[in-house]
Amino acid sequence: MARERKSADRRIEWAILVLGLAGIVAIFVPFAYGLSPLNALPVLMEVGSWVTSRSRAFEIYVDIAATTAVLAFFLAPLLSYAQLSRCLGRPLSRWERKLLLASALVVTVGCMAFVTYGVLSLSVDAEVDARDAADLLGTLIIWILVPWWGLRLRRRYGDSAAEPLAMAAYIGGAATWGLLYSPFLQPTAVVAGFTCVVYAVSLRRRRGLWR
Numbered sequence: 707m708a709r710e711r712k713s714a715d716r717r718i719e720w721a722i723l724v725l726g727l728a729g730i731v732a733i734f735v736p737f738a739y740g741l742s743p744l745n746a747l748p749v750l751m752e753v754g755s756w757v758t759s760r761s762r763a764f765e766i767y768v769d770i771a772a773t774t775a776v777l778a779f780f781l782a783p784l785l786s787y788a789q790l791s792r793c794l795g796r797p798l799s800r801w802e803r804k805l806l807l808a809s810a811l812v813v814t815v816g817c818m819a820f821v822t823y824g825v826l827s828l829s830v831d832a833e834v835d836a837r838d839a840a841d842l843l844g845t846l847i848i849w850i851l852v853p854w855w856g857l858r859l860r861r862r863y864g865d866s867a868a869e870p871l872a873m874a875a876y877i878g879g880a881a882t883w884g885l886l887y888s889p890f891l892q893p894t895a896v897v898a899g900f901t902c903v904v905y906a907v908s909l910r911r912r913r914g915l916w917r
Contacts, residue, residue, distance in 0.1 A: 716793070722908050723789040729782025729876065729901035735894040738887040743779035750776060768823050774816025778879020781809055781872050782901065788869045789908070798868065806868035807860075810875040814853060817875075817882050821845045824886060841885040848885075852878045870912055873905040 734742050741749065750773040784806055791798055798806070824842050852874050859867040880898045884891065 725904045732898040736892040737895045738890040771819035775820040778813045781876045803865040803868040806872045810872040813875040844885045845882045877902045
């Protein structure tokens with residue numbers, strides 16, 4: 707019985723690896739405004755090219771925050787590598803775990819900074835759209851819960867929490883872009899959404915980390 711259970715778990719892990727490869731595909735397909743995350747990077751890196759503000763420093767801040775937030779999608783190859791290591795029964799090295807943790811931290815900080823920009827934008831907008839306010843509220847809730855959960859995991863499990871933290875950062879990042887740009891999403895954005903579901907299932911399978 708135990709052998710059958712172990713075999714079934716191994717098949718599920720391989721299925722998560724294969725399905726999770728959709729996250730790599732999501733880097734190249736249009737997400738919003740007809741741009742893929744890959745194509746969005748050079749646009750966001752052009753300081754001041756898409757933000758109207760009297761403050762040059764604020765424009766630079768927004769472009770750096772948005773560019774960093776887009777890096778959430780680029781966690782997918784790292785997570786697929788970690789999942790492959792799991793399937794092969796090879797534990798991640800200390801430096802591999804450090805890389806996952808650092809990447810998750812960079813994405814989290816970038817997303818939180820970008821959400822802060824959204825809050826500031828709505829606060830000075832004379833006519834606040836109810837949908838925009840609701841979407842922004844959703845992103846605020848996400849980035850209150852993700853860091854709280856991350857700190858809890860990090861304190862309890864140390865470097866072994868690297869993979870679930872990176873998965874949470876991917877889910878939070880994709881959800882942030884999906885909510886903030888919901889009127890402009892492309893049909894292919896469902897690929898990133900599907901990846902979020904796969905990672906959520908993977909996190910649920912590691913439910914021991916939630917306790």
